[in-house]
Amino acid sequence: MAKNLSALIAGIIFGIGMAVSGMTNTARVRSFLDIFGAWDPALAFVMGAGLIVTSIGYRLAFRRAAPLFADVFSLPTRTDIDARLLLGAAIFGIGWGLVGYCPGPALAGLTYGYAQTLAFVPAMIAGLLLAHRLKPIR
Amino acid sequence: MHPFVLATIGGALVGLSAVLMMTLNGRIAGVSGILSGTLTQPQGDRLWRLLFVIGIVIGGALPVWLDAGFRAPLPAASVGLAVIGGLVVGFGTGLGSGCTSGHGICGISRLSKRSIFATVIFMASGIATVTLMRLLSA
Numbered sequence: 001m002a003k004n005l006s007a008l009i010a011g012i013i014f015g016i017g018m019a020v021s022g023m024t025n026t027a028r029v030r031s032f033l034d035i036f037g038a039w040d041p042a043l044a045f046v047m048g049a050g051l052i053v054t055s056i057g058y059r060l061a062f063r064r065a066a067p068l069f070a071d072v073f074s075l076p077t078r079t080d081i082d083a084r085l086l087l088g089a090a091i092f093g094i095g096w097g098l099v100g101y102c103p104g105p106a107l108a109g110l111t112y113g114y115a116q117t118l119a120f121v122p123a124m125i126a127g128l129l130l131a132h133r134l135k136p137i138r
Numbered sequence: 139m140h141p142f143v144l145a146t147i148g149g150a151l152v153g154l155s156a157v158l159m160m161t162l163n164g165r166i167a168g169v170s171g172i173l174s175g176t177l178t179q180p181q182g183d184r185l186w187r188l189l190f191v192i193g194i195v196i197g198g199a200l201p202v203w204l205d206a207g208f209r210a211p212l213p214a215a216s217v218g219l220a221v222i223g224g225l226v227v228g229f230g231t232g233l234g235s236g237c238t239s240g241h242g243i244c245g246i247s248r249l250s251k252r253s254i255f256a257t258v259i260f261m262a263s264g265i266a267t268v269t270l271m272r273l274l275s276a
Contacts, residue, residue: 006162007186011193014155014167014239018194019201021148022141024210033261033268042141046149047242053153054247058160067164074164075248076235081255088234089241089256093263095226097271099215102238103169103231104152106224107191108198109210116213120224127228128174135233 003069018108021046026100026116033097084135156244159190168240169194170231234260 022028022042031040066072096102101109101120109117156167163186165172176187201208215223231237234256236245241260245253 003163004186004189006158007165008189008193010155010158010162010167011190012197012200013151013158013193014169014190015194015197016200017148017151017155017197019148019198019208019210020151021145022210023148024198026213026215027211028141030214030268033264034272035265036269037272040141042145045142045145046152049146049149050153050156050243051149051247053150054156054243057153057157058244058247061157061161064161067160068162070162070164072164073160075166076245076250076252079251081252085234085252085256086259088230088232089259090230090263092227092230092234092237093260093265094267095223095228095230096238096260097264097267098226099213099220099223101213101220101223102227103173104194104237104239105198106227107169107173107194110195111199112202112209114212115217116215116220119217120220120227123221123224124228125173125177127225127230128170128232129177129228130225131229131232132174132178 006069014104015108017046017050018105023102023105024109024112026105029100029102029105030097088131152239152243156239156247160244166240166244168236168244170228170237171235171240174232230260 018024023046028040029043031038032043099120103124106117106120106124110121159165159167172187172190176184176191236256241253241256246257
């Protein structure tokens, strides 16, 4: 119960952050990526602030032996740089540049009533499932 | 408010969400991984994921509900391009085990080598895509 409620609240805070920051604005995201053109640096502040808060907050979190509502910290254990990681990241960047949506902002913008967003999200889920089928279970 | 200020506030909220997920549930707040897990993880490990995703949708709607100025404008991409972009983003983040939140915020905050590599590559690939599209449409 506590685990589910905290996930819902963390999701809501995440979504508010997406809408307030400008990440749901695909034109602004694409301008942020257009560093050789009419570059709009605003979204660098999203990453900067996110990294500062998370870096400090994680350090405090990891001082505890375990999370509050779970037995262990579930952290990725892999450290190798493999082809899937690099290829996947490169492919993701292409889609991000094409439309201006990465996964979080696309979900956060779902209620804005745009056909593009309503089309993007199910297609993204299909893409995730396709990649999952290709990937051996860890 | 200035876009830089809003971006900073939004980024800090994303960071707060990530810290809450780790401190309370011991989980990485990576949207692509959590979204994918709502359909691919064992039954008992799905509800918190679904609630996090629903939370993002609600959270994205809240600022707009309070102030219509937060409603991002219509994406410039056609619906067809949005479908292609969604597939590519889903497939890429699935293959590369993460997106802007999981690698870009959570992973870099843990100083994960894999996440640093992934973030550099999807940023570069996004920049290349936007630049190419601008040159081709000129």
